[in-house]
Structures are given as structure tokens and as C-alpha cells.
Amino acid sequence: MTEAVEFTAPPSSQWNDVWHQFKSHRGALVGCLFFVFILLTVAFGPMVWSIDPQYIDIRARNSGMSIAHPLGTDQLGRDTLARVIAGGRTSVAVGVTAMLLSVLLGTFVGVLAGFFPKFDGPLMRFTDLFLALPLLPLLLVMIMLFRDVLRSVLGPESGVFILIVCVIGITSWMQAARIVRGDVLSIKEREFVLASRSVGTPPVRLVIRHILPNILSPIMVSATLGIANAIITESALSFLGLGFPSDFPTWGRLLYDSTDYLQQYPERVLWPGLAISLTVLSVNYMGDGLRDALDPRIRGR
């Protein structure tokens, strides 16, 4: 039985293969590097570029690109680069957390509705209800109701942060839930699920082992789109004066502040706009590559 011992080495890890496939997707690699770059910039940028984004230098207002202000200044003389970096911190944090929340909620509702027939009707009607609600008024009402309470408990900035993340998460999970439900319905009729049931696998493990890995693609897609959606919704809220305080920079706020000066200083819209688009694009590519890398059928090619 010596050869049996020799052969009992466990099969090699699949994570190497995943990384190998991810690397071979050039867009994903570039997207990943760029997203890491954005994360590093917003995390450590303020240490390198140490101008206070709130500092008003009225004599340098509306200046163009220069050594002192690489991206120029705004109408109050605040440095745009510092504001983009500071705004990125909030926007990326809000985008990622709100996306996580909405995808988690959406997947949970979708799996529950798709897998357990008795929840299907009520949960999907509930989803329809949310889809039918006019979102912006709902957002406004929610923020009106909870902003002051949260602010007083958690402080002005973290209070608003949590509120905005929750509000965006709660109002954007419906698409994910519908897509996930549809996929769960088709996957759960496949014979490997039946095979798993025939050995007595309880539903929770069945979902984790068989259903979730097979609905990864739509979840991934809605997650990457969700980041973009969350950043943009946050901008809209800031624009309406219901997001973060008006002097607190976010990408959306910078964008909306600059629209007044669009004709005189078009480049001022460009910087936050570029930051938002590139972030969204890089996340999309990253999600695309990750989805391919996690699918063994594509990986084999």
C-alpha cells in the first residue's frame, strides 16, 4: 500500500489557478492596480499633499493649474487636489459600504425567495413595493427623520455616514434580489442540488455549497454596478443639501459645486468627474476579471 500513501496528497489548491487566470485578464489587472492606487491615494494622500482641504486662500481663488495648486483652486481658493483626495475618502467609503450592504440584502432576500417557495410570494411583492416607491422623496424623508437623531448619538460626520450608507443600501437592493432569485430558481432544479438533497444536506449548507457559488456572476455584476450607483446617489443627496455638511468635500459635492462655473472653468468639473468614472470603471473591470477567474469553466481555457 505504499503507492496509496503516495497518492493521498491532497489535490493542489485552486487559488493559484484563480490568481493565474485573474492575471491573464489584462483589463482586470489594470483595473485592480488602479483601484489600489485610488485606495492608497485617498488613504495616504493627505500625508503627502498636506494642504487642508478646508483652508480658504481667497487671494488664490479660481486659479488654474500651477505648481502650488496642481489641479487649480475653487471660487474660495481651496486647493482642488486636496479636496478631491479628501472627497475620495468619503465617496469610496460610502460607495463600497453601501454596495456591500445592498448586495448582502439583495442576495439574502433573493436566495430566501428563490429557495423557499413559501417566502417567494411575500418577499417578491415586498421587493416590488420597494421598486415602486419613488426613491428620492423616500430618501429625503428617511434623512429628515433620522439625521438629527444619529448626529446627536454618533457625531455629525460618522452619523451622516452611517445614515447615508444605510439609506442607499436599503433603497438599492431590489435589482440584486430579483436577479438572484431568478438564478436560484433555475439552479435549485439542477440535478446536483437533488443529489445533494438525497444525502440529507440541510438547506443552509445546500445554499452555501451549491447555490451561492453558481450565482456568483450576477452578484458580482450587481456589486460592481452598485458601487457606481452608490457614489452617484450620494452625490445627489449632497447636492440636495441632505448628505454631508456643505463644507465637507465628497466627489459628488465637488461636481455639483463646480457646475455653476462650468462655462468659465470647465476643468473643475473634470477632476471629480474623472475620479468617479475611473473608480467605477476600474471596479467594473476588476469584477469582470474576478468573475471569470472564479468560474472553473472559463479558467480551463
Place this chain on the structure above:
Amino acid sequence: MHTPESEAAPLIEVRDLKVHFPITSGIFRRQTGVVQAVHKVSFDIRNGETLGLVGESGCGKSTTGRAILRLVDITDGSIAFAGVDIPKADKRQMKHLRPQMQMIFQDPQASLNPRMTVAEIIAEPLIEQGQKTRRERLQRVYELMDSVGLNRDWAARYPHEFSGGQRQRIGIARALALNPRLVICDEPIAALDVSIQAQVVNLLERLQVSHQLTYLFISHDLGMVRHIADRVAVMYLGRIMEMGPKDDLYSNPLHPYTEALLSALPQPDPGLERKRRRILLKGDVASPADPPSGCVFRTRCPKAIDLCRERTPKFAQIAPGRFAACHLLDISGDENKTIPGNSLTGSKGEITK
């Protein structure tokens, strides 16, 4: 292992099994009818035997198999596996019973999770039954791969890298992982090339001997069933039309439906093939949601008489070990008719051999 007693006792006894699916319609999902997928089906499978279950698509073969594994909820009837009534078994009993009966599926593509490696797929039943350490499980997986003829080096591969026949072997290895007594083969060869079919069937036969398995072999391939089965049951529209030892059934079919089915089977002997006369059935299979009155086969039966419309024929023993549901046999046949529930087990000893 095989005492004479266990040889005689049926491993599984199905009595008057009914699986009806409700049809709902309207906003309030009111039940407006039922699909009689399986209706009053009774049969036994003895230890170590292979029962072939044949019939056309949609006649309830697979549903019967799934009902035995309790993968669909039954409407009525009883299924006794080694003396335990499966539909009424509680969770604890089921946990004990599940490993003893396993299933091999038709579509080897759909029956394997594309995101799991071969080793993970075969080890899943072992994990679920809480057996062994990781290392022992892997050892067992390799043993199973050996016994179904898969190379051990393929353990880390994914199902899509294999051909249909190899995938079916993976499915078979998974079914054998827990050392089952009963394996329900749900058209295991229907999706395979003819050359591969023979390999898989030979593998199944070999495993039956080496693992002392009992098979319920569901198929629509009459030739293959003749090869592998000991006894054959013919289903039509959710009912068993005829059941008997394979040689008798193939050489001398009792029921008009069996006769028609067998007349479609090509004969390898050219002399016999020239003499073969096909019985062509007219019309389509009736809807299981609205089966014909009396005998369900009467709408297509070339020998139908008035009685067939009025009364449902009893599924009765016509000759020792041979059962059929047909009025014609009632009239012309001999007198000792009984329902299988009473006599099947008793008369079994002298039927087949």
C-alpha cells in the same frame, strides 16, 4: 452477508404509491386540478435484484424513483425500505436511511456542480454523513475513483474537463460513497453515446456484484433494460401496465402496451427481424392531468373493448410472478388473480429462477 432470509425479503416494497401535483390557477392560486404523475403504483424489489422500469417520457418513471428517495412529496401510499415506511420516517430515521439509498442521474452535465472539483463532489456525501477526517475522506475518494475507473490524478479537476462517460462515472462514484444498498439509476445511460453506454452498463453490473447493490433501473431503452434487469415493469401514464421476469415479459408480453413497445424493438437476427410486425399506436399519450376513464391506455389500445371505458382494470397476477392490468387478460386468463400486495412476496421464490 446474504442470508437466505434476506434474499427472500424484499428490500423495498411500494404499495399504491400516488404522487399527484396540484395545478393552481388564478391570482389566489386555487387548486383547479391535479397531475397524476404516479397513480397507484405497487412493486417490490428484492435484495440484489435489478428491477427495470420502462416507459415513455413523462410517464412517471423518474417521479417514482424520486419518491422512493423522498425527494418529492407523495400523496398517498406507502414505501417500505427494509421495513421502514419512508414517507412517514422522521428526521432521525431518514438520516440513518439516506446513506442506504442513492441515485445516479440522467444528465451527467447537470448532476455535477460545475464549481466543485471531482474530489469535492465525491466527498460531499461523506461530509454530510459526518464521516471521517479529511485525510480518510480523501483516501475513500481515491478508492471510489479506482473502483469506477477514474484516474486518481484527476481528483483536482472540474467536471467540464471530462467526457460524458467519465462524468457519469463521477456520478456513480458519488452514489457509491456511502455504501448504499439500493441505487436508483434514473436513465443513467440516456445522455451517453452508444459505445459509452455499454461501458457504463458493464461498470454498473460489475459494481452490483462487488458492492451487493440492488438497482431500480429507470430507462426508456428496452434493449438495455433487457440486458441489465432481472424483472421489468412497464409504465404508462403514471400506472404500471405490466410487470414480470424479463425473459417472460420480452418473449411473451401480456399487455397490449408492452406488445406494442416490444414490436418497436429491432431484432438482431435478420430472419426474425423480417418477420417483426410493428404495432403502431394511434394518437398521443393522454394528459396526466385529465386521464381517460377506465383503463388509461384504452384511447390508444388496438384491442380496446367497451369494458375498458367503464372500469379500471385491476393490476393483478396473471401467471406466477407476472402482473398486468388489462381487462382482456381478466376475461381470458385463468382464475387465480390477486392484488400484488398480498401475493407478491409469497410467490416470489419460484418466479424468476
